[in-house]
Structure formats: structure tokens, C-alpha cells
Amino acid sequence: MHRPLSPTVRRRRLATELRRLRESCELKLSTAAKQANVPASTLSNIETAEARRIKPRDIDALADLYQAPADAREALHELARESKEQGWWSKYKDVFGGNALPDFEVEASMIRTYEAQVIPGLLQTPAYSEAVFRGGRAYTESEVQRHVDARLQRQQILSRHDPPQIWAVIDEAALRRKIDNPGVMHEQLQHLLNIATRHNVDIQVLPFTAGMHAGLSGSFLILDFPAELDPSIVYTETATDSLFVQDAPSVQRFVTIFANLNSAALRAPHTVKFIRHIMESDDQHDDD
Structure with missing residues (x-):
């Protein structure tokens, strides 16, 4: 599966290119x-x-005004054409709203994520994802299925021939959170162990013993892109809204926070042992 295009990234x-030329x-x-006879509001947008x-x-x-070479002019037209395309996520506006995270994920070369309460969406099993959406008691039966389907669609980027690098720091609380069906959590933890063997996936557990840490303000994702013209962005969400952070100083602050979380979290081999220990402990409790 080849990497789809993101109209927003385009x-x-x-x-960036038109601003640089101007x-x-x-x-x-x-x-x-005024000189190009383009409405100022249009150029601003x-x-x-x-x-x-x-x-x-x-x-x-604008290309005439800026005296852009023929190849640059064609590249501008191509970007404009690609910016009109719609990805699969356009069919899930009821799930993603106006800000579609997959719009950026499909072109990201690296996704760094910190999750404090649940397993990262890209690493969830279908049954666990369903349990997450049911747990909030905010969705109808059909809405739960729509959210689960959309989350599974997001995970398709992991099956491409050029998947992004996934670097996940997961708080211990997410691993120990109980759900109604213990088997679902056991399957989810096993899935983490399985997917951690992939060359493009790094998983670290942030244990309770790390104490107070840099990520106490909440979960977030940092998305990096292969082209220098596409600066990194940060995605965070609340119960009612989602936010993309794009200004460089704020993005850099999240990068620093993630670096601190990485330093405080367990290394990969210790993470695997830690998850296995939780699974074994849960199995013992189930037998009691």
C-alpha cells in the first residue's frame, strides 16, 4: 500500500512556497x-x-508576478490540484470533525505519541477500541461502531510498504486499567508485545516509579514529515475538541517534553518484561 496524499499537507x-516566492x-x-489582481483575502487564505x-x-x-520558472509553476499547480483531493477520512466527518488526524498521519514519516490513560489508537485491537468508546458512555451503538471502524482505518498506515516510524510512550496506568472483559485487555497487551517486534515500532512504558514527569498535562502526538517544507505539528484533544499546534516554539516545547518522557520511561527490553509481568499478574488474579 502506497502512501496516500494529504490535501492539508499539500x-x-x-x-509556504507562495509566501517564500513573494x-x-x-x-x-x-x-x-493588487499587482496580481488576486483578492487580498484570497491570497491571505x-x-x-x-x-x-x-x-x-x-x-x-502569482507565478507571473513572482517570475517563477516553468518547473516551479507546474509544481504550484500540482500542489493546488492535490490540495482538493479527499482521503478516506472525509467519509468520517462525524468522527473526526473538521480536523482530521489521519489527514496528517498518512504522510507522516514519524509519529511520536504519549498516552496517559489508554493504549495509543494506532496500536489498539478492535475489541479494546470498542471497549474504550463504550467506556465513555457518550456514544450510541452505531456511533461506537463508526469510531471503531475509523480507528481501524487509521491503522492501515502500519501495513504500507513504507510505514511511518511509531514511537509510543505509554503510561503504566493505561496498561493496568481494568475493563469488563479481562480477555480483551490480555489480547491488547499481547498485541503490544507482537507489534513491538516490528522494525518501525518502538514502545516504552512510563512506570509509576518515574514519579512526577513532564507529561502530566496530558496525551499528545508529534507528527514529523519527510520533506523539509512540511514542518512538524502536534495533535492534542479534549472531550469536546481537538487541536493542532503548528507554531514552531510550541511544537519544540512538546518535542522537549517527549524527550523527557523518553528518558524517564523504561527501555524497550525492560518494557517487554514489564508488560509480560502485568499479563502474568493478571492471569494469577483471574485464577484466584
Whole structure:
């Protein structure tokens, strides 16, 4: 399975390129818009990656103004065309809302995730995922299934020929959280052990013995991309909303937090032993 295109990533790259071309001509946005006969609001939306429908004639007008070479002009048109495409996640707007995490995951080269309460979504089994959504008692039966289906679709990136590097730090609380069916949790923990053997997956447990740590403010994901033109972003969510953090200083703060969590967490071999110990302990309790 080849890596699909992300329209949002394409819009971000187009925005960066057009802004770079404008600044290389030492033009203010209002001046460039006037000289290219493109509405200032349109150019602003393009440069902030908010424009979802970009007219070819606007691209040509801006390329003419900036005296962009033919290959650069064609690249701009290609980015504009690709920014209009829709991924599978567009069918799950009821699940992801306006901000679709898979829109970025499909092009990420590395995904670093810290989870404090549950197993990371990309590493969940279907039964465990269902238990998570049922546990909140916020969804109907059909909504639970929609959320589970969407989560399993997200996991398809792990089956590509060029899967992203997954680096997960999981709090011990997520591993010890009880659910109604102990067998489901046992299967989930075994799945973690199995998937940890993959060359592109690194899993670390952050034990209770680590004490107070840098991730106490909550779970988050850092997504890195293969092209330098696509800066890293951070994704966090609450019970009612999701947030993408894109400004460089804030992203760097999350990178620092993750580095601290990595240092506090168990190394891979000790993580495997730790998970096995939890499984064995749970099995003993089930026998009692």
C-alpha cells in the first residue's frame, strides 16, 4: 500500500512556497495581491493554508508576478490540484470533525505519541477500541461502531510498504486499567508485545516509579514529515475538541517534553518484561 496524499499537507506546502516566492520579491501581501489582481483575502487564505479551492488562474497570476520558472509553476499547480483531493477520512466527518488526524498521519514519516490513560489508537485491537468508546458512555451503538471502524482505518498506515516510524510512550496506568472483559485487555497487551517486534515500532512504558514527569498535562502526538517544507505539528484533544499546534516554539516545547518522557520511561527490553509481568499478574488474579 502506497502512501496516500494529504490535501492539508499539500495546502501547507503550497502556502509556504507562495509566501517564500513573494518574500523573495520583497513584496507585501497587499501589494502582491493588487499587482496580481488576486483578492487580498484570497491570497491571505492561500498563504495561511486555509483556502480549500484554489483557482488555476490565481496560481498563474502569482507565478507571473513572482517570475517563477516553468518547473516551479507546474509544481504550484500540482500542489493546488492535490490540495482538493479527499482521503478516506472525509467519509468520517462525524468522527473526526473538521480536523482530521489521519489527514496528517498518512504522510507522516514519524509519529511520536504519549498516552496517559489508554493504549495509543494506532496500536489498539478492535475489541479494546470498542471497549474504550463504550467506556465513555457518550456514544450510541452505531456511533461506537463508526469510531471503531475509523480507528481501524487509521491503522492501515502500519501495513504500507513504507510505514511511518511509531514511537509510543505509554503510561503504566493505561496498561493496568481494568475493563469488563479481562480477555480483551490480555489480547491488547499481547498485541503490544507482537507489534513491538516490528522494525518501525518502538514502545516504552512510563512506570509509576518515574514519579512526577513532564507529561502530566496530558496525551499528545508529534507528527514529523519527510520533506523539509512540511514542518512538524502536534495533535492534542479534549472531550469536546481537538487541536493542532503548528507554531514552531510550541511544537519544540512538546518535542522537549517527549524527550523527557523518553528518558524517564523504561527501555524497550525492560518494557517487554514489564508488560509480560502485568499479563502474568493478571492471569494469577483471574485464577484466584
